[in-house]
Amino acid sequence: MTSDSILAPSHLTAGDVQKDVKHLGFFSIRQSSRINGRLGANVFQNHKPPSVRQSLFPGAVTLATVGQGDGRRGITATAVCSVTDTPPSLLVCVNRATETCTEITRLKHFSIQLLDHTSDDIALAFAGAKGLVGVWEETDQGLPQLTTAVASVCCELSSYTDVGSHRVFIGAIKDSTLEVGDALIYARAQFGRAQATL
Template sequence: MTISTDLFRQTMSLFPGAVTLVTVGQGDNRRGITATAVCSVTDTPPSLLVCVNRATDTCAEITRLKSFSVQLLDHTSDDIALAFAGAGGLKGAQKFSVGVWEETDRGLPQLTTAVASVCCELSSYSDIGSHRVFIGEIKNSALEVGDALIYARAQFGRAQATV
């Protein structure tokens, strides 16, 4: 017997997660979502796993373009996280009106205030339920000083070292 969707969501809300944006595309074709389902896979080759709802334009564009970028948000960027989660009604490329964006040498969106921004070339993907799990090989990484935004118990917080 499996647990209910409600119990699953309650359980997962207790797991703190780094708040990221998964982004793809150029110009008016840029797409992105807020995601906490992002993690490292291996360092040889350096790879990242991201889970994206298959019903989103972001999923379709990653599948089509075979690349994506991930922005680890700074602890002050909850407004950007909310915009990319759909709050305020922004859709598609409109989401990129929030924050300051550049384009990487690979043509992917890069948030200038991100604590980390990585560009990935799609290695593989698998469909599981409502989501597509993408594995990307990291081709570029840009790092900045700052504390990451985290999400737990339906609230934003700050990941800060205490030792």
């Protein structure tokens, strides 16, 4: 079994935990707790090993999801960002040991769900906790879509490259939905809230 979560038709069923499951992308969740979106001013004060320093960078908490029916898979990821506006594209870094990585490579499509600030339970479930969380639909492209996501983006795989333990996928954005709400962020081993100013 991998650290991937398996998406049932309307809910998520999390799989068994593997060695690297207690990470959101590159950010450790060993001491996760909710904060009010405030980060300490002296986050770079102490010199830390590289793996600890990486957790100091705030990241939006997303789910990388793929597949249909019993073949649906997903992981929590903070290593997600836009690449170009023309054509619209984004990248996501996925651990190569996961079934999510295998399925994105095979199916050449994936979706990204930007989590709402109250969805830390879903983030933790996709990072390896067990249980049923989230209400899911299927997009016109046949990809998983979380109904409570602040944004959902459907991508067609353009290219990928392997870097260490992860595969960096670049996807061409084919469709997206945007809802009103504040996104969940993760930094310094804590969840927080990114308040919208629109």
